[in-house]
Amino acid sequence: MIERIVDFFGDERHALRRRRLFYLVLVLIVVADFLVSREHAEYLWERLPGWSAVYGFGSCVILIFVSKFLGHQGGLMRREDYYD
């Protein structure tokens, strides 16, 4: 069974079904986020349904591009023989 699950995520044949499933999950999460109760919300953003989706996506994009900027323009990434 494990092999079939792993294969589902790896094999090109399942690419379309994989993508559909992924988008379905995304939609379900946002819908669920509108439905859950939030009595303990302390901060402004905790009261906004869908906030976590926006923050997660934003964090991911910021992390990728800030890091790559530091790596390329900031000079953190060097050739592998840098210390040799």
Place this chain on the structure above:
Amino acid sequence: MTDFVHPALLFILGAVPIPFLKETIRKAYLVLVPLLAFLAVLTMEPGTYGAATFIGQEILIAKVDRLSIVFATVFTIMALIGMIYALHLTRPGQHVAAFVYVGSALGVVFAGDYLTLYLFWEGMAFASAYLVFAQGGEKATGAAFRYLMVHVTGGVALLGGILLHGAATGSLLFGPMEGAIGVGAYLILAGFLLNAAVPPLNAWLTDAYPEATVTGAVFMSAFTTKTAVYVLARAFPGTELLVWLGAAMALYGVVYAVLENDCRRLLAYHIVSQVGYMVAGVGIGTEMAVNGATSHAFAHILYKALLFMGAGAVIYVTGRRKLTELGGLYRTMPLTVALYMVGAFAISAFPFFSGFVTKSMVVAAAGQDHRALVMLALTMASSGTFLHTGLKLPYYMFFGTDRKLEAREPPRNMLVAMGMAAALCIAIGIFPGPLYALLPYPVDFEPYTGAHVTESLGILMFTALGFVIFLRALDPENTISLDTDWFYRKGARGFMWLAEKPLARYEKAVSDVSETTVLPLLHGSARAGLRLDLNGVDGVVNGVARSILTGGGALRRLQTGVVTHYALAMIAGVIAAIVVFAVVWR
């Protein structure tokens, strides 16, 4: 003393017979000792054991309370898993080092005074360095030396701090720092922060761990940083500085992980990131935050070891470690993929995995303590964690471009060890009760609320969306990243230049002067001396020389020329000196 067996002793004394045992018996023994240690921790009663005085100082070999029991529990479980993962090794060296390493970590966790703590602290540094040396090769040896140098420096800072602190307060007992933090306490803090890999003192970790042996790195990922978290939680809870250092290091590790190409170095940067949560939790210092830091350390040890075991299995099978050279392994290593992914889901804090019930406690504690910024920073770091360990690393290692590598599943003992860690990651996630019951303070926290589950899933799955959209931007590149080890790696080169160029020239100039002016002068006086010598002193000298010659011959037979023999003799001498010192001076 009958109701308390010190688990550190089990490991350290238990390491002695390992080289003398044969194949099958050794394997059984390697599993048995961690099991016994685990039982010893389970049956332990809180209290103080082994109180004594040493050169006028109160020492306390073992102080058992709830905090030390949590760490000792997970340390012994981890020792068992790590030993099983390493069972296929035929040479005993790494087993001995791992035993001493685990034993020393347990020694720190139970240390009741600073002297005991320091002794085991150094034991950890040396034993773990062996696990890097054992890899062999120029790169690993270099990294191991740097690792050792940094830890010895940190150890000196710690010892200096201990002495100053002891002189200031009059006691070497290990406990919460009270009152204003003085110079001594700051030095102790620096020594602790170094072992916790808090930037800018983090580079030793990401430098050395990826160079260690496949099995050694698994042990290293578990013990050094988590003992540091333990001592911080014991001595410095509620220190404001730690909150900000912790939040910063959570993001620091994530940023570097984007740039990394070496699979285990990427995971090492995520140790830095995850320990950030624990350091921040200790810094916040409320009961919930310390609970969060402790439980997160517990969960972290298991899932991080699992991730290192997964990456180690790939290195063991393929001999490759760079993401640019890996890919397409899911066909040949499906079990490894599945087990690795359990660790990835646990570190990313997916619901029903261990990170979910522990990491969120730290974040919630930050929220409860009205630290919105810390909370947002830690949440952003969670997104980055999933991005790298859950998506980037498995994608480029197991899926992605098929490099047509010849691969197979790793040996069964490796899979069993990974399976045990994976089972615990899931068990803790589904039934957090037993872990919560172990924590130092009563737990008033419910991880499974509707809002928390959807919020976590939202963060994680939309991180995945970002990954899918910007996949090409994340392609690994054939580079290394500069970290703070640049200062001592380049600095050492500057020092060598100084030694080879200006200093060598100066030395030559001095020897030139001595040859042209000083030497003739000496020759003259020597000739004068010779005349005096020939007449009177000769007889006496000849007699002495003869006796030295015979004595020297006898001594030469004692000299083996093997460095380890000299080292052993020195250690024996030091121990003898300490014994004499302790007995005579008491």
